[in-house]
Amino acid sequence: MRSGPTAEPHGDTAEGDTAGRAGALRPRRRLLVLASTFPARPDDGVPAFVLDLARHEAEEFDTVVLTPRVPGAAADEVVDGVRVVRYPYFPRRFEDLADGAILDNLRARRSRVLQVPALLAAQYLAVRRAVRTGGPDVVHAHWTVPQALVATLAAPRVPMVVTTHGGDVYALRAAPLVQLKRWVLRRAAHVTTVNGEMRERLTAWGVPESGTSVVPMGVEPGPAAAARARTARVPGRIVAVGRLVEKKGFAVLLDALRRIDDVPWEVVVVGDGPLRAGLGRRAAGLPVTFAGQLGKDEVLDALASATVVAMPSVPASNGDQEGLPVTLLEAAAVGAAVVASDLPGIRDVVHHDVSGLLVxxxxxxxxxxxxxxxxxxxxxxxxxxxxxxxxxxxxxxxxIGARYRAVLRAAAGQHPD
Structure with missing residues (x-):
């Protein structure tokens, strides 16, 4: 990570103007982003919210993303001004723990637990190397475990911002794991969550309220508007998007659809995951299409084509549940009619009978x-x-990018005038 050119003013906000004036007086600060879910290639269907946010963070910071190796991905590349470094952690033939969501992958195949210590060790060494060679001014760790835990151990002198997305707060509920998460979060310079209920849980764990804030992920309005403009709504089409795992509630959706026999409908399910075969059997005889994992533009087109977007999320048996799904924000951005479960985060966007229906x-x-x-x-x-x-x-x-830059700037000691 090397110092780049001085920052230029961006946007028309006071935050952008202040950051620009400050950047004109000193070299850009350096940011190390840690994540475990990251696309291998542009628009490959893997959730890209970390990359999307990193693009906005790179407007002010020299930004490097450090993430585990996944099949088909370059070891070191630059994507829209963001350097992405992927580290190996297991023999390539068996290395699949981080190919998707780690918790879901562990539940799908218990033998993957053998990769966990290897991933932790490899990430520790990769962070140490990045700190030694790049000298970041601040670390942004997505998820408390493993990223923030590893950064706390490998880079204790670098200020760290932790973003909790849901599973790292709601799941992993065994007492020793909760104590470990509390230990990590109390040492962070700042913690962001994606909904207010998660923030309340963190303060109950002893994380200072002044050191936390609710800052969800964002959605790009341009691609959403383009999808809305080029895609016609299909009468009777219900679209559901998400990884095929328990907390998405697709089994509940299929059971509900069997009760609707007086209205014509069809369903398109976008996504893949360990429950694909079981859901396929559950949908037998219904007009349901499993479209598989699609790229971002295809997902937006699918959402824009819907008469109704369904988000039947449920708390999973391990406690995991939605934080604030990016897909919900995308559905809102394309102006979809949404039917969703009444859960924290979701109800921040869907107000019953105003911006959708809650159940x-x-x-x-x-x-x-x-x-x-x-x-x-x-x-x-x-x-x-x-x-x-x-x-x-x-x-x-x-x-959302401006809000995260402000949090990172404060953590790194860059306070606005």
Whole structure:
């Protein structure tokens, strides 16, 4: 990581102007981003929220992302001004723990637990190397475990911002693991969460409230608007997007659909995961298409084509649940009519009968009734679509990026005038 050119003013906000004036007086600060879910290639269908945010962080910081190696990915590359370094952690033939979501991969195949110590050791060495050679001014660790834990051990003198996304707070609930997470989070310069209920949990763990804030991920309005412009809505189409894992609630969705026999509908499920075969059997005889994992533009097109976007999320048996799904923000950005579970984070965006419909998580009958209403109530859909578009406005990438840059700047000692 090397110092780049001085920062230029960006945007029309006071934050951008201040950052620009400060950047003109000194070299750009250096940022090391740690993540475990990251796309191997542009638009390969893997959630790209870390990369999207890193692009905005790179407007002010020389940014390097350090992430585990995955099949088909370059070891060292630059993507839109962000350097991405991928480290090996296991013999390539068996190395698949970080190819997707780590917790879901462990649940799908228990033998992957053998890769966990190797991943931790490799990440520790990679962080030490990055600190020694690049001298970052601040670390941004996505997820408490393993990234923030490793950074606490490998780079104790570098200020660290931790972003918790959901699973690292809701799951891993055994007492020793909770104590470990508390130990890590108390040592961070700042902790961000993606919804207010998660922040309350952190303060209950003893993390100072002054050292936490709710800053979710963002969504880029340009691609969403383009998808909306080029894609026609398909009457009766219900679209559900997400990894095929328990917390997404797709089994509940399929059971609810069997109760709707008086309204024509079809379902497109976008995503892949360990429950694919079981969900396929559950959908037997229903007009359900499993589209598999799609690139970002294809996902936006699918959302824009929907009469209804369904998000039937549920708390998983291991405690994991949604934080604030980026897919929900994308659905709102394309102006979709959303039917979703009433969970923290989701209800920050979907206000019942204003920007969509909310139902109790796991309630098959309530979900069926809400889907039926969304399919048949044209006036309601138009109201929810307009409300969803307004709800997405605070979550644009520019706004969220500016908030994260301010957090990182404060952690690194760059206080605005």
């Amino acid at each position: 109790p998580p796991g309630d098959v009958d309530a979900l069926a009734a809400a889907l039926r209403r969304a399919l048949t109530d044209r006036d309601g859909r138009e109201r929810w679509q307009a409300g969803a578009g307004r709800a997405a406005e605070p979550y644009t990438g520019d706004r």
